[in-house]
Amino acid sequence: MTNTAHIANAHHQWQVRVYWEDTDAGGIVFYANYLKFFERARTEWLRTLGLQQAHMQQALGGMFVVSDTSVRYHRPSRLDDALQIYTELVVCGKATLTLKQSAWLDTDLVSEARIRIGWVNSHTLKPTRLPSALLDTLVNAPRT
Amino acid sequence: MTNTAHIANAHHQWQVRVYWEDTDAGGIVFYANYLKFFERARTEWLRTLGLQQAHMQQALGGMFVVSDTSVRYHRPSRLDDALQIYTELVVCGKATLTLKQSAWLDTDLVSEARIRIGWVNSHTLKPTRLPSALLDTLVNAPRT
Amino acid sequence: MTNTAHIANAHHQWQVRVYWEDTDAGGIVFYANYLKFFERARTEWLRTLGLQQAHMQQALGGMFVVSDTSVRYHRPSRLDDALQIYTELVVCGKATLTLKQSAWLDTDLVSEARIRIGWVNSHTLKPTRLPSALLDTLVNAPRT
Amino acid sequence: MTNTAHIANAHHQWQVRVYWEDTDAGGIVFYANYLKFFERARTEWLRTLGLQQAHMQQALGGMFVVSDTSVRYHRPSRLDDALQIYTELVVCGKATLTLKQSAWLDTDLVSEARIRIGWVNSHTLKPTRLPSALLDTLVNAPRT
Numbered sequence: 001m002t003n004t005a006h007i008a009n010a011h012h013q014w015q016v017r018v019y020w021e022d023t024d025a026g027g028i029v030f031y032a033n034y035l036k037f038f039e040r041a042r043t044e045w046l047r048t049l050g051l052q053q054a055h056m057q058q059a060l061g062g063m064f065v066v067s068d069t070s071v072r073y074h075r076p077s078r079l080d081d082a083l084q085i086y087t088e089l090v091v092c093g094k095a096t097l098t099l100k101q102s103a104w105l106d107t108d109l110v111s112e113a114r115i116r117i118g119w120v121n122s123h124t125l126k127p128t129r130l131p132s133a134l135l136d137t138l139v140n141a142p143r144t
Numbered sequence: 145m146t147n148t149a150h151i152a153n154a155h156h157q158w159q160v161r162v163y164w165e166d167t168d169a170g171g172i173v174f175y176a177n178y179l180k181f182f183e184r185a186r187t188e189w190l191r192t193l194g195l196q197q198a199h200m201q202q203a204l205g206g207m208f209v210v211s212d213t214s215v216r217y218h219r220p221s222r223l224d225d226a227l228q229i230y231t232e233l234v235v236c237g238k239a240t241l242t243l244k245q246s247a248w249l250d251t252d253l254v255s256e257a258r259i260r261i262g263w264v265n266s267h268t269l270k271p272t273r274l275p276s277a278l279l280d281t282l283v284n285a286p287r288t
Numbered sequence: 289m290t291n292t293a294h295i296a297n298a299h300h301q302w303q304v305r306v307y308w309e310d311t312d313a314g315g316i317v318f319y320a321n322y323l324k325f326f327e328r329a330r331t332e333w334l335r336t337l338g339l340q341q342a343h344m345q346q347a348l349g350g351m352f353v354v355s356d357t358s359v360r361y362h363r364p365s366r367l368d369d370a371l372q373i374y375t376e377l378v379v380c381g382k383a384t385l386t387l388k389q390s391a392w393l394d395t396d397l398v399s400e401a402r403i404r405i406g407w408v409n410s411h412t413l414k415p416t417r418l419p420s421a422l423l424d425t426l427v428n429a430p431r432t
Numbered sequence: 433m434t435n436t437a438h439i440a441n442a443h444h445q446w447q448v449r450v451y452w453e454d455t456d457a458g459g460i461v462f463y464a465n466y467l468k469f470f471e472r473a474r475t476e477w478l479r480t481l482g483l484q485q486a487h488m489q490q491a492l493g494g495m496f497v498v499s500d501t502s503v504r505y506h507r508p509s510r511l512d513d514a515l516q517i518y519t520e521l522v523v524c525g526k527a528t529l530t531l532k533q534s535a536w537l538d539t540d541l542v543s544e545a546r547i548r549i550g551w552v553n554s555h556t557l558k559p560t561r562l563p564s565a566l567l568d569t570l571v572n573a574p575r576t
Contacts, residue, residue: 170495170497170554170557172497172557175467175497175498175501176464176465176467176468176471177464179463179464179467180464183464207458209458209460209463209505209508210463210505211504211505212502212503212504212505213463213501213502213503214500214501214502214503215500215501215502216499216500217497217498217499217500220497220557266458269458269460269508
């Protein structure tokens with residue numbers, strides 16, 4: 001049913017720098033902000049596949065909407081840290097994607113996430129099938 | 145030219161509570177977040193005038209866009225503080241509003257702002273005149 | 289081992305209003321921001337128990353740190369929506385709490401979360417047992 | 433009184449990409465977020481001078497705190513835009529800095545800011561003189 005078997009194992013790596021805006025009064029990165037870091041990394045992963053979300057919204061009349069996020073926070077990160085974000089597409093269905101993502105500080109795992117994303121019509125926000133051109137691009141994404 | 149003379153002196157008061165999300169690693173509220181507090185207070189001030197921005201966007205095809213912000217930060221605020229936000233319309237022109245806003249912790253002035261806002265067409269984002277019904281509501285806002 | 293059996297079933301309800309800052313270019317609330325809404329509601333739930341986190345940090349030398357978040361997004365919410373946030377403590381262990389939270393727009397479930405929180409030393413950020421006074425307060429929280 | 437005359441004209445350039453988190457339901461970047469972009473650019477400008485704020489807080493017991501921000505918003509920017517942020521130190525006093533910053537989309541000026549920053553003791557948050565080593569670094573910053 002899903003194209004899991006066909007998915008290229010796309011481990012995308014991307015760096016995020018921690019700024020003041022990301023921290024809280026505990027002296028560490030506010031946990032909700034890792035979802036922003038993971039979002040940025042997914043956007044950059046899509047960009048490496050030639051997919052720009054603003055263009056997709058205009059050209060395809062649809063957009064990705066996050067439907068499920070599970071995040072585990074293993075250790076804190078702090079101002080000025082340079083985090084490496086890894087993104088891997090693990091399931092690519094007809095209408096949803098599932099990605100594994102993780103944030104690392106050198107060799108320490110900071111946090112890891114499982115994110116499920118659906119494709120919806122931009123106007124109605126109703127779930128709909130991924131356009132086939134988009135699906136082809138995702139399924140055939142090269143190993144990196 | 146402007147309707148300054150006719151403006152009711154609308155000192156609107158509204159409370160904002162400081163949460164973790166608002167603070168940074170300096171242990172205090174991140175300065176950019178006062179713009180969010182002032183925005184929320186303006187939204188609530190408009191709501192007291194019967195103006196809901198989501199409705200306005202649909203009914204009038206336009207929206208407010210901030211064109212100028214000046215903020216002075218006088219003293220820090222911290223987690224759990226309850227700030228009083230005061231909002232006053234000081235200039236109401238044909239296409240722009242200017243508001244004075246301030247944030248207080250008890251009798252201490254925390255920050256104060258001068259915010260200029262224009263009315264734009266929601267689709268083109270071009271500046272345009274305030275719809276007359278909207279202008280009437282603003283100019284005739286009761287003292288509070 | 290845990291005090292689950294003793295937990296008062298604390299369904300705390302609290303309202304969050306959606307402002308511009310919470311939305312994104314999809315026209316809906318940015319999914320990561322529900323974690324902020326749930327955080328605010330937990331803070332208010334603690335406040336109803338007489339627990340202020342800024343005081344706790346000073347008096348007890350510790351703070352809560354989120355270790356695990358699972359959020360499901362069922363339907364979008366938009367500018368000006370008034371969301372009801374429900375918070376329920378479902379597990380209270382020696383060093384961690386687990387809460388169920390949900391966001392509702394009238395009778396529609398918007399999103400729901402399971403949040404695990406640990407207690408850490410504020411300076412070392414090392415996990416440590418919940419102070420007994422704090423634990424007593426949580427375990428004996430009245431039904432609401 | 434100030435060291436204005438001695439300031440190297442440090443036009444620092446740095447790129448910011450617009451992500452979903454930065455936009456609002458108007459379809460454009462939420463105006464308060466330009467303060468975040470300018471903050472990130474100042475942090476990177478300091479980094480080019482060998483100054484890391486987390487280190488400074490530990491080594492010098494002080495930190496920068498923003499005391500004044502004036503921002504003018506000239507035209508909107510949108511999802512996926514790559515903004516160029518320019519940063520220039522225009523006044524370097526004994527205890528405060530003033531910077532001019534601007535955000536450009538290609539040849540279009542998106543927004544421009546004047547930011548005043550003070551140096552404070554990290555614990556008391558009281559304004560204090562810039563440490564001389566820090567002042568020297570700022571005053572002698574090379575043209576870029």
